[in-house]
Amino acid sequence: MANRLTQIATRTGDDGSTGLGDNTRVSKSNLRVHAMGDVDELNSQIGVLLCEALPSDVRELLVDIQHQLFNLGGELSIPGFELLKPEALVQLDDALATHNAKLPRLEEFILPAGTRAAALAHVCRTVARRAERAVVALGAAETVNDAPRQYLNRLSDLMFVLARVLNRVDGGDDVYWKSERMARYKAQDT
Numbered sequence: 001m002a003n004r005l006t007q008i009a010t011r012t013g014d015d016g017s018t019g020l021g022d023n024t025r026v027s028k029s030n031l032r033v034h035a036m037g038d039v040d041e042l043n044s045q046i047g048v049l050l051c052e053a054l055p056s057d058v059r060e061l062l063v064d065i066q067h068q069l070f071n072l073g074g075e076l077s078i079p080g081f082e083l084l085k086p087e088a089l090v091q092l093d094d095a096l097a098t099h100n101a102k103l104p105r106l107e108e109f110i111l112p113a114g115t116r117a118a119a120l121a122h123v124c125r126t127v128a129r130r131a132e133r134a135v136v137a138l139g140a141a142e143t144v145n146d147a148p149r150q151y152l153n154r155l156s157d158l159m160f161v162l163a164r165v166l167n168r169v170d171g172g173d174d175v176y177w178k179s180e181r182m183a184r185y186k187a188q189d190t
Contacts, residue, residue: 021077031138036076038131039152043069045124052117055169058162061095065155072148076135084147092154099161103168113175114167121166125159128152 019025043066050062068088075083112122132152138144167174 021074021081022079031134031141032076032079035131035134035138035148036073038127038134039069039073039076039148042124042127042131042152042155043073045120045127049117049120049124052120054117054166058165061091064091068151072151075145075148076138079142082145082147084145084151086147089147089150089154092151092158096154096158096161099158099165103161103164106174108179109177110164110174111177112163114163114172115169117169118163118166121159121163125156125163128156128159132156 016029046062046066046069050059050066054062068084068091071083071085071088075081112126113119129152132149135144135149135152139149164174
């Protein structure tokens with residue numbers, strides 16, 4: 001792995017290039033750089049979510065996820081390297097199963113709203129989806145391990161579930177989409 005940063009303002013990127021973890025330089029418009037940036041933004045958005053009052057198990061999970069996202073970004077920054085371990089995917093699968101089991105079945109689409117913490121979790125969900133799309137695009141152009149794509153896919157699902165959990169922390173509920181078509185459909189059934 002490359003040397004750790006000791007100086008931030010290096011000016012080496014003034015020409016529109018940036019250094020990868022293997023010391024190669026690429027354009028800042030490179031697909032790999034886009035994917036790394038989206039993962040970094042996701043990690044930062046989770047940091048904002050962590051500023052909210054959260055249940056301790058959710059807080060601990062999100063802190064672990066931040067570490068895994070750092071590993072994922074590191075893996076993306078070094079072509080051919082593996083930092084994200086299979087246990088990271090298992091952690092997300094377990095968290096999805098645990099939190100989903102506590103939630104009522106969805107009968108309608110929900111809006112990305114509710115409590116501030118839930119709304120922030122929805123922002124994290126959408127950034128995770130964007131990061132996933134960036135990794136898929138990178139994988140179409142270069143060889144990328146499966147784990148980063150799989151991790152981001154599961155993480156976006158988990159952030160949706162956590163938004164629902166966070167809406168219920170103080171007895172709240174999801175904010176449901178008011179579909180005219182669904183309202184007519186339900187009216188016909190009664």
